[in-house]
Amino acid sequence: MRTNIYIYIAVMAIVTYLIRMLPLTLIRKKITNKFIRDFLYYVPYATLAAMTFPAILYSTSNVWAATAGFLAALVLAYRGKSLLTVAGSACVVVFILELILH
Amino acid sequence: MNFKEWKLGLKHGIPICLGYFAVSFAFGIQAGSIGLTVFQTFLMSITNVTSAGQFSALGVIAAGSSYFEMACTQLLINMRYLLMSCALSQKVDTRFAFAHRFGMAYGVTDEIFGSSICHPGPLNPFYTYGLMSSAIPGWGIGTLLGIICGNILPENIISALGIAIYGMFVAIIIPTAKVDRRVMTVIIAAMSFSFIFKIVPFLAKVSSGFQIIIITVVIASAAALLFPRTEEEEDAY
Numbered sequence: 001m002r003t004n005i006y007i008y009i010a011v012m013a014i015v016t017y018l019i020r021m022l023p024l025t026l027i028r029k030k031i032t033n034k035f036i037r038d039f040l041y042y043v044p045y046a047t048l049a050a051m052t053f054p055a056i057l058y059s060t061s062n063v064w065a066a067t068a069g070f071l072a073a074l075v076l077a078y079r080g081k082s083l084l085t086v087a088g089s090a091c092v093v094v095f096i097l098e099l100i101l102h
Numbered sequence: 103m104n105f106k107e108w109k110l111g112l113k114h115g116i117p118i119c120l121g122y123f124a125v126s127f128a129f130g131i132q133a134g135s136i137g138l139t140v141f142q143t144f145l146m147s148i149t150n151v152t153s154a155g156q157f158s159a160l161g162v163i164a165a166g167s168s169y170f171e172m173a174c175t176q177l178l179i180n181m182r183y184l185l186m187s188c189a190l191s192q193k194v195d196t197r198f199a200f201a202h203r204f205g206m207a208y209g210v211t212d213e214i215f216g217s218s219i220c221h222p223g224p225l226n227p228f229y230t231y232g233l234m235s236s237a238i239p240g241w242g243i244g245t246l247l248g249i250i251c252g253n254i255l256p257e258n259i260i261s262a263l264g265i266a267i268y269g270m271f272v273a274i275i276i277p278t279a280k281v282d283r284r285v286m287t288v289i290i291a292a293m294s295f296s297f298i299f300k301i302v303p304f305l306a307k308v309s310s311g312f313q314i315i316i317i318t319v320v321i322a323s324a325a326a327l328l329f330p331r332t333e334e335e336e337d338a339y
Contacts, residue, residue: 016152038329052272070268
């Protein structure tokens with residue numbers, strides 16, 4: 001089959017936008033169901049946590065360096081440091097440890 | 103007021119911008135390696151703004167698979183945005199015009215959503231626009247530089263930048279976990295489940311997008327049943 005890159009890109013963009021747009025626009029009122037409200041409250045934490053671990057361990061070229069970066073991020077985030085400090089420090093820890101470990 | 107919220111979002115979006123830069127840079131390199139042009143790659147990034155979706159799309163394109171297969175792949179991998187969009191629908195300040203929701207929908211990514219939903223009080227759309235204004239250019243410019251000059255950055259720097267996006271996830275979820283033990287429990291449970299999916303052979307075959315959806319639905323449902331919030335807590339959120 002001869003394929004066109006631009007059609008691929010259009011298909012991707014449309015599908016992804018619809019997924020993002022439909023709930024936001026179709027659910028106009030406050031949901032009154034207590035279970036669903038609590039469910040939605042916990043959604044971001046469950047999603048982001050599941051996306052982070054164990055994927056973070058394989059996000060750099062060395063598992064041990066990534067583990068150290070992860071721990072650094074946990075400690076700094078717990079101490080209430082900003083997004084930039086937490087993410088930046090994790091990168092620096094990985095960079096330094098990979099220099100040493102190689 | 104709106105301008106102030108926009109500026110605040112812009113500022114909070116800077117780490118997202120840097121994290122995106124690193125990830126999209128890697129994306130640009132990979133897109134170039136399968137033969138996409140600079141314009142095509144940039145167009146894909148600014149119309150999609152989704153890391154996992156775009157990386158998997160390269161596989162679909164390289165294999166010359168059907169458009170239908172492309173649609174299904176994106177649907178599966180990005181289905182989590184459906185849940186995020188539901189959560190966001192409850193958070194948006196209803197005093198703002200309905201049309202804002204179409205604009206905000208474009209910015210439903212893991213990070214922009216995460217920062218928007220954890221912003222205290224009803225959500226002013228301009229805060230989300232601010233986040234988008236700094237994050238999305240990072241995604242676009244990172245992609246461009248990745249495909250144009252991917253070879254100039256040393257490998258160890260690209261490797262270290264790979265952890266940036268996850269560092270951001272940690273920074274988004276941990277502060278709430280610190281003050282709300284139930285959220286801490288949810289995070290530990292979700293990470294444990296995710297780890298089990300990784301090591302149990304037949305579960306590891308489930309696509310990563312689906313894994314996230316299954317884990318989210320199971321854990322968030324269990325948490326809603328086990329740890330319902332009181333009225334005051336809901337109002338504070």
